[in-house]
Amino acid sequence: GPHPATKKFRMPGYCVEYAASNRSTCKGCKTKIDKGELRLGTITPGPGDYDMTAWRHLMCQKHPKGMQDPNELSGLGALRPEDQKKVEEWLVSGGGGKKRSSDDLDSLANMDTKKMKVKEMDAKIKESGIQTGKSKKEKQEALDEVAERAAVEAKYSKLSVPQLKELLALNKQLKGGIKQELVDRCVDGKMYGALPRCPECGGGLLRVVYTQKYGHGGQGTFSCPGFFDDDVFKRCPHTSNTADRLPWHES
Ligand SMILES: [Zn+2]
Ligand SMILES: [Zn+2]
Known part of the structure; x- marks a missing residue:
């Protein structure tokens, strides 16, 4: 094969598609990407002759450096119109995967679910994108975990x-x-x-x-x-x- 130093360097490519199976894991949040969910792939040359693709949820993918035009994403045209719009909005907004601000983390960490009304809890549950049971107790427990996690994340984010x-x-x-x-x-x-x-x-x-x-x-x-x-x-x-x-x- 060619000497490593002479091997041509290629910029990573990007593609977007609906997950064909539920076997891929998001490199951002480390959870499974459900079948049919929108996923964004970063394609880099692998060790051999084949390419490797790292998948992420759209909201877990940072804005690819230097990308201006959504048409640089292969597969965009094959998406449903509403999803094409979602991808374009993602690109305009600077991408997802940004770290949450310390204010966001502090406000989550300071939630007191014992004092919250069910309506308030429902809003926070929706905002956090989590699934919970229907009872007040289940909602409370789910939000307590969100609060605890936010507190820990706020603490560790301050470390070098x-x-x-x-x-x-x-x-x-x-x-x-x-x-x-x-x-x-x-x-x-x-x-x-x-x-x-x-x-x-x-x-x-x-x-x-x-x-x-x-x-x-x-x-x-x-x-x-x-x-x-x-x-x-x-x-x-x-x-x-x-x-x-x-x-x-x-x-
Ligand atoms: Zn082993
Ligand atoms: Zn993810």
Whole structure:
């Protein structure tokens, strides 16, 4: 093959479509993308001759750098007119995936669901895009989780990247990614416990996919990414629907 240095660099391409199955996971919020849901793909050249596509919900995708014209998104013309409009609005508004402002987080964190009327709760539930049961108690519990998560996110957002990495290292979690990814990983660990090593091979750190953002209690579909053993990559087929999350340490 060509020498890596001479390999042509290509700009990533973008496409948009309705998810053909429910097997893709959003790289932004790490939850499943439902079949038929609008998803945006970032296409980059893979290690071989094929391309790799990273999928995100539209609202989890940042504005692609340098994109002015929605027609640079392949597949746009095939969407229903109302969805084409949604994509155009997303582009004009500067894209989703922005970190929530600290004011937004503080106002969520300070919600007092015991003092809220059902109507107010319904508005917050709609705003947060969560699903809840019909009873007042179920709505209250769901919003309490939103408030708790917002408080934790507000706290960790104030840390620097080195501080976040130190916290992740302390809990033996992955340390790669941009700041928002580090914050999200710390929030997940604080809320539900650190991810454990694979019970089957003992080498890989389990990864998890939740079916929804709230109400999962830290359980979802766990899988093992495998691990390197003396420079040799060991695959591992382990998957499970539960895992023992480990205590999260702050210091
Ligand atoms: Zn998402
Ligand atoms: Zn494993």
